[in-house]
Structures are given as structure tokens and as C-alpha cells.
């Protein structure tokens with residue numbers, strides 16, 4: 230059995246550089262052998278820093294005999310083509326969320342993976358590796374709160390880069406809640422709806438903020454997600470699962486409590502990189518171990534597809550003003 234995986238990273242922006250550092254310093258089973266970026270100087274400076282090859286294109290990196298597994302951290306619209314290309318060359322591929330821009334592209338990926346006859350794809354839903362969510366999942370599945378009835382969740386951000394759009398509140402932000410809630414409840418969604426709410430004057434662009442996203446599951450559970458894309462007091466992620474016999478809540482990250490001036494003060498985090506740093510580390514450690522054992526075991530192309538279908542239904546609902554049905558084909562054997 231191989232002891233180390235040679236990994237190539239496509240996209241050397243914010244999260245690409247984070248994962249390069251992680252794959253180099255935190256995951257003993259991986260060695261970075263190549264990088265690529267649309268903007269060649271970004272790849273060249275990453276290659277210098279991580280002592281590897283800068284490829285001219287993502288396709289050159291995928292086909293390289295020095296790359297066993299590919300990590301896609303380029304911009305959203307480029308994901309599907311790189312994932313399909315990696316599958317075509319029978320390479321493992323870890324794709325940051327979203328798996329693709331459309332449900333149809335996700336279906337192409339699922340078809341290609343099935344034609345390849347083995348699991349190759351993992352999607353970057355890192356919250357499944359967060360210790361808080363893992364403990365919640367354990368409490369729910371061991372029946373510690375009885376049958377889960379509903380989830381109250383919130384995803385609050387302080388700012389967005391210029392060019393942000395209303396739909397990104399679903400495709401870039403709430404996509405994490407879409408994935409984690411169906412994972413916690415072990416059920417699929419039945420309907421999706423976006424509710425209007427008074428708009429925040431702290432939004433720095435023209436997009437709608439906040440939005441409330443409602444989901445129901447096939448067994449009738451209801452999920453509400455408050456999504457603040459901009460102007461919030463911190464980067465604050467909340468999740469409470471209400472069951473028949475009790476509630477489980479996502480713990481806040483540990484921080485020092487200060488008692489002074491007749492008050493207690495506990496700082497909150499401001500950056501997603503810090504909030505989920507341990508989850509990303511565990512995600513990549515588990516990914517590397519699973520590949521060395523033969524196949525990825527984390528969120529699959531099917532999970533990426535369901536997130537995309539659900540996101541599409543939410544976006545449609547904002548336009549129609551009504552709940553939209555979520556209809557999925559039968560889950561292929563490979564993803565059971």
C-alpha cells in the first residue's frame with residue numbers, strides 16, 4: 230500500500246493557499262507536487278512557497294503522472310469541468326463546494342463516476358468534520374433527544390467581496406446548512422422556500438440581506454435558516470436541533486472569558502478560516518487516509534448534487550414566492 234499521496238491543487242486563492250499549507254504541514258499522508266491557477270503568477274508564487282511544480286493549466290496538472298489526487302479550489306464556475314477531467318483520467322478529486330453550478334452538471338459527474346466504476350469524488354462540506362456537529366450527530370443518532378422535530382439555524386457573515394449577488398446567499402453561504410441539516414437528520418428534503426424579511430441597512434451592496442430559508446424533510450421536520458451575508462456582528466454559526474425529548478445545540482468555539490468593569494466578555498470569531506480550521510484539518514486527514522485505503526468516504530458527488538437541487542429550489546422559491554418541491558431521482562447504488 231502507498232504511504233503518501235501526491236496531490237495537485239487547482240486554484241491558489243484564499244482557500245487554495247490554506248489547503249496547500251494544510252496538505253503540507255498538517256496531513257502527513259500528502260505531499261503537494263503541483264499547483265495551477267488561472268492567474269499564472271499566483272501558481273508560480275505558490276509553487277515557490279510549497280516547493281512544487283507550477284502547471285500552465287489545471288488540465289496539465291490533472292494529467293501529470295506526478296499527481297495521484299486533485300484538489301479543486303478554483304472559482305465556482307470552473308469546478309465541474311475539472312472534476313469531470315479528473316474522473317476521465319481516473320484520478321481522485323476533492324472539490325470545494327459547490328460541486329457544480331447546475332444540477333445537470335452534477336448529474337454528468339455522477340454518470341461519469343459510475344462509468345468509471347469506482348468512487349473518486351469528495352465534496353468540501355467540511356462541517357461534517359467539525360467536532361460540535363459530530364457530537365450533535367452522535368446525540369441524535371443514539372436517540373438522546375428523541376425523534377428530531379425541527380432545526381433552527383443561523384449563518385451570519387460580516388462582509389462579502391465586491392460582486393456578491395443575492396443568489397450567492399444560497400450557492401455560497403447556505404449551501405453549508407443545506408448539507409449539514411440533511412446529514413444531521415439523515416433524511417432528504419421535500420420542499421424549499423425563501424421568506425422575505427426586513428432588509429439590513431448594513432448591507433454593502435445591492436443584494437437581498439438577510440434572507441430566511443425554510444426547508445422541510447420527507448418525514449415532516451422543518452428547518453429554518455437565518456442567512457445574513459453581510460454586516461453581522463461576527464462570523465457566527467448557530468444550529469439547534471429540537472427533538473421530542475430535548476435539544477442539541479452547536480457549541481461556540483472555545484475562547485477566553487474576560488471579567489472586567491462589572492461585565493463578562495467573550496470574544497466571537499470573525500473569519501470562516503479560523504472558525505472551522507480544525508474541521509478542515511480533520512477533513513483532509515480523513516480524505517487522505519481514505520484514499521490510501523482505496524476510496525473516499527466523505528461527502529460524495531450525490532451530496533453535491535442534492536445540495537445543488539435544493540439550492541435551485543430555494544432560488545426558484547424566491548422568484549415564485551411559494552414553497553418549491555424538491556424532487557430527486559433514486560440514489561444510485563454507489564452512494565447508498
Ligand code: NAP
Nearest residue numbers: 240241242243244245266267268302303304305307325326
Ligand atoms: P479566490 O480567493 O477567488 O481564489 C480562487 C482562485 O482560483 C483565484 O486565484 C482565481 O484566479 C483562480 N481561478 C479562477 N478560475 C480558475 C480556473 N478556471 N482555473 C484555475 N484557477 C482559477 O476564492 P476562494 O475564496 O479561495 O474560493 C475558492 C473556492 O473554494 C470557491 O469555489 C469557494 O466556494 C470555495 N470555498 C469553500 C469554503 C468552505 O468553507 N468549504 C470556504 C471558502 C471558499 P483569479 O483571481 O485570477 O480569477
